[in-house]
Amino acid sequence: MKPFDYTRADSAAQAVREYAPGTMYLGGGTNLVDLMRLGVAEPERLVDVSRLPLDTIESVRDRVRVGAAVRNTDLAVDPMIRARYPMLARAVLTGASGQVRNVATVAGNLLQRTRCAYFQDVTRPCNKRRPGSGCPAIAGDHTNLAILGSSEACVATHPSDMAVALAALEAEVHVTGPGGDRIIPMPGLHRLPGEEPERDTVLEPGDLITAVELPPPPAGATVYRKVRERASFAFALVSIAAVLDVGDDGVVAGCRIALGGVAHAPWRAERAEQALIGGPATGEAFLRAAEAELEQARPLPRNAYKVPLTRNLIVSTLEGLAS
Amino acid sequence: MNRIEGRVKVTGLATYAAEYPVEDVTYAFPVQSQIAKGRVRHVDAQDALAMPGVLAVLSGEDPPPLASGADGELALFQSREVAYRGQIVAAVVADTYENARAAAAVVRVDYDSDDHDVSLRADHPGLYKPDHVNPAYPTDSEKGDIEAGLAEAATVVDVVYETPVLHNNPMEPHAALACWDDEGGLLVYDTAQGTTLSRDTLAQVFGLPKERVRVVSRHVGGGFGSKGTTRPQAVLAAMAARVVGRPVKIVLTRQQMFDVTGYRTPTIQRLRLGADAQGRLTALEHVAYEQTSTLEEFAEQTATPTRIMYATPALRTAHRLVRLDVATPSWMRAPGECPGMYALESAMDELAYALGMDPVELRVVNEPETEPDSGLPFSSRNLVGCLREGARRFGWEHRDPTPGVRRDGEWLIGTGVAASTYPARRRPSKARAVVEDDGDFLVQVAAADIGTGARTALTRIAAEALGVAPERVHVELGDSDLPEAPVAGGSMGTASWGSAIVRACEELKSDGKEGLADTTEEVRGDAAFSRHAFGAQFVEVRVSSVTGEVRVPRLLGVFAAGRIVDPKLARSQFIGGMTMGMGMGLMEETLTDEEFGGFLRRDLAQYHVPACADVPDVEAVWLDERDAELNPMASKGIGEIGIVGTAAAIGNAVYHATGHRVRELPITPDKILMPRF
Known part of the structure; x- marks a missing residue:
């Protein structure tokens, strides 16, 4: 690990003032410290924001505001979250292990980086780590990587479960930074790789996430399901956060589908959603919607299984919600 | 039986290879090949040597001598040929682990690389019939x-x-802590599934008589075979300790374990x-x-x-x-x-x-x-x-x-x-059993407990052979100065060590004070x-x-x-x-x-x-x-x-x-x- 300076901020404003190029904010450190050990991240300076007074979960009118420094475990077990946003609690609990969740923060969870094997190995090329060096995953190991929204430069996936649920819940990410405060609606925080795979999010240098605000829960039934070959402590091969609201007439009044493990960002399956809203809530319709979404898929030889997997998962999940 | 060492393990008191307190200790960190086949043309250690705390950079540029005939995975820096990606081609020794690791990252290695072939196929033209x-x-x-x-x-x-x-993936990473004494004797705390074999291997690699080498592995956090043979970290620790004239400790990273500890x-x-x-x-x-x-x-x-x-x-x-x-x-x-x-x-x-x-x-x-x-x-x-x-x-x-x-x-x-x-199967083993001053029994064998419970099983075997309660038997293992024993491997440990312990206990019972056993003849006589x-x-x-x-x-x-x-x-x-x-x-x-x-x-x-x-x-x-x-x-x-x-x-x-x-x-x-x- 490259030697670095460390300082602890007392307020978000102070943290932003401390920012300078080469600085990184430190939350729980469950990802950043690993990356520093691997030499993937080499900050000159860490500003510890894990103990900022941003560690509360509050009800604000009909919304819920989750502080950026709230630990994943505290979020998942919060009675209000469990009652009003069970999908979110479920998503958080499927992530990592108990020990990691006890330390990891909400903002850190959103900003964790891809686990692509090449990204994590500084002796191999990676466009995300070293722009222009190439993407060996495309010809090599991409078994767990993206089938949607990838580019010639990068086929990495975003690993967060929580972010997938937040994308379905249309949470707002509150940010402060050198350019002032702003609100980024999910899933807009994360971006597709395009020509700049080194940029995971739309955040600007020095931006600091202060909170995640949850709008009132959507109407209808919700669920989060994660697929993985190991029953625990594994990143998703594919995951889904879904909301389905079916009227008494059997017509889909509302539908949101967010997918994890398939793209560089939590993927809102908008084509599928649009295909379903106003139509019948039948298995056939679910299948057509899933296929409409997956027409855009660009699988590679070793991750082609994710296409039928995602299709099956969308259909099965919606069927479960409809019944 | 509950494990005899259970309490010291769960309370963190059990001492593993990297945990022995040794004064003046230094740290080594390997530099690994980034090509899969070819030759090391040049190792440029200049920048690394200028880093804080760096004591030495070892490489094929000035290879510390080893005896000839060492296993190819252990003959560190003796050849410029690169056999696989991840092979150790240099190492930095520094006053702290962090300094050694940071300096290892700036060692520049230039290669002449050849095309590599890493793919097993059933129709590979290079397939041959081993002896x-x-x-x-x-x-x-x-x-x-x-x-x-x-x-x-x-x-x-x-x-x-x-x-x-x-990959074996034992919990405890491969580690070694090596110290040379003033008489040229070598002590290595190693993560070994067998201290006798590790001692013999290190003696051979460094061209020393066996009596000058001691290997200690009192607790080992799993091996599954990957610690059954001596691994490069033990050789590197001993080599580096000789170069810098101070004890050297190495703990491999999980990634390095995938590269150099077998699979x-x-x-x-x-x-x-x-x-x-x-x-x-x-x-x-x-x-x-x-x-x-x-x-x-x-x-x-x-x-x-x-x-x-x-x-x-x-x-x-x-x-x-x-x-x-x-x-x-x-x-x-x-x-x-x-x-x-x-x-x-x-x-x-x-x-x-x-x-x-x-x-x-x-x-x-x-x-x-x-x-x-x-x-x-x-x-x-x-x-x-x-x-x-x-x-x-x-x-x-x-x-x-x-x-x-x-x-x-x-x-x-x-x-x-x-x-x-x-x-x-079983292999020949030696063992010693003696009556201690307080009337309890001490049983010694250079066996290994790699998390299997061997210490406990051997205690039980000795207690049964002596006809006494297990609480009165104390088994000492994990040290090559103890009676020679085979490795914990091939599912032969308990059978081999236990045979020798039973014979030693039998002799103790007739002798009243001490029993020494060597089962070489007994094992040779096993029927077909x-x-x-x-x-x-x-x-x-x-x-x-x-x-x-x-x-x-x-x-x-x-x-x-x-x-x-x-x-x-x-x-x-x-x-x-x-x-x-x-x-x-x-x-x-x-x-x-x-x-x-x-x-x-x-x-x-x-x-x-x-x-x-x-x-x-x-x-x-x-x-x-x-x-x-x-x-x-x-x-x-x-x-x-x-x-x-x-x-x-x-x-x-x-x-x-x-x-x-x-x-x-x-x-x-x-x-x-x-x-x-």
Whole structure:
């Protein structure tokens, strides 16, 4: 690990003032410290924001505001979250292990980086780590990587479960930074790789996430399901956060589908959603919607299984919600 | 018995190799090759030497001398040739671990690189027949006429199975702490599965008499074979300590462990089985294709279990090896038996289906009277008993063999069975037993407790031999200054060390003060028997028809392994092996990087081993087996048999659940889903 300076901020404003190029904010450190050990991240300076007074979960009118420094475990077990946003609690609990969740923060969870094997190995090329060096995953190991929204430069996936649920819940990410405060609606925080795979999010240098605000829960039934070959402590091969609201007439009044493990960002399956809203809530319709979404898929030889997997998962999940 | 060292382990007081407090200690960090084949042209250490705290940079530029003839994986810096990506080509020694690691990152290594070949193929032009396979088995065996047996068979199965590169992944990383004394004696705290062998190896590598080397490994956090032979970190620590004139400590990173501490070779295995209408085998052929490195030959004995399993008039086994630009494969829990029985026991299941026969009955019908290949009598063999007892406990009799018809919602349910086997051998060992001043007994042997509970089992063996309570016996192990002993490996530890302890205790009882034993003559006199433990594993799986996920709600092993020395320790060994076998069946896989060489997925976030949630119900039981031909304890080794057969039982259950036969491990969702969509 490259030697670095460390300082602890007392307020978000102070943290932003401390920012300078080469600085990184430190939350729980469950990802950043690993990356520093691997030499993937080499900050000159860490500003510890894990103990900022941003560690509360509050009800604000009909919304819920989750502080950026709230630990994943505290979020998942919060009675209000469990009652009003069970999908979110479920998503958080499927992530990592108990020990990691006890330390990891909400903002850190959103900003964790891809686990692509090449990204994590500084002796191999990676466009995300070293722009222009190439993407060996495309010809090599991409078994767990993206089938949607990838580019010639990068086929990495975003690993967060929580972010997938937040994308379905249309949470707002509150940010402060050198350019002032702003609100980024999910899933807009994360971006597709395009020509700049080194940029995971739309955040600007020095931006600091202060909170995640949850709008009132959507109407209808919700669920989060994660697929993985190991029953625990594994990143998703594919995951889904879904909301389905079916009227008494059997017509889909509302539908949101967010997918994890398939793209560089939590993927809102908008084509599928649009295909379903106003139509019948039948298995056939679910299948057509899933296929409409997956027409855009660009699988590679070793991750082609994710296409039928995602299709099956969308259909099965919606069927479960409809019944 | 509860583990004697349980309290010191859970309270953090047990001292592992890297934890010995040594004054003036320094730290080494390896620099690894970034090419898979070629030569080191130049190592530029200038920037590294200018870094804070750096004491030395070791490399082939000025190679510290070693004796000639060292193992290729241990002859550090003696050659400029690069045999694989990840090979150690230089190392930095510094005052702190962090300084050593930071400086290692700026050592500049220039290479002349050649095209590499890291891919095992069954049609590789470089395949050859090694002189023998591990440890000293004939490479091939042939009895009867395979082609004639297949021609007359009512049913033939001809199938190919593949297993990936697997890594041992003990919890404790490989580490070493080396100190030289003023007289040129070497002390190494090593993560060794055997201190006698580690001492002998280090003495040979450094050209020292054995008496000048001492290796201490009082506690070892798992090895699964990867610490069975001396690893480069021990050589590097000793070499670096000599160069800087201070003690040197090395702890490998998890990623480095994937590169330089051994792995299980990938295999491609072709099985041809013929059987008559009653299911009796008419021919059985097992050919294994495997890899080794350009440095050393390691020939895994993959097809050898097929030589002992089933009666057949025609039996052929063969091993072919290819030298690739990869690290040398090495020992991993049940080398040979584990991958070989995966293939054989999967093929037996395929044969059962082809015959329309119950897979338990097929195995019973083919039970041999004597060892099929050698004709030797078995010292004891209770495979049929294990199959019957397992079937009874598991509820096998109600099983409908039809594949793909049991459903619980989206989950397809299936059950599978496979046999287990592992040799029950012993090696010569020495031991000493003395009466202490307080009347208690001290038993000394250079055995190793790598987390198996050996210290506890040996205490119990000594107490029984002395006829005293275990509390009055104190076993000292893990130190090469103790009476010489073989490694904890090949499921031979307890049998070997225990034999010597029993003899030493017997002598102590007659002598009244001290007993010294050396079982070399006794072991040499062992009669000619086929000595093996057997078992049967029964598995229930649930396979999601939506996602291809496989879950294992039930895993039962029934074993016949002689007299069980200690039930509590034995159960842990069995279910530990079975859990590791489940990992092999469903998730464990290291990828070989075709483009750059070396391995991918070199950490535990990517190389998945089972979590507790994967094993909700794993149980092991055993038959009461009497076998007077083994050793004074009448025991068979149990460290490895648990992993043998599990992956086959899982694959067989997945077929029963889905009707789809996956012949490449691990059985991950992609392999379930792709043929179905």
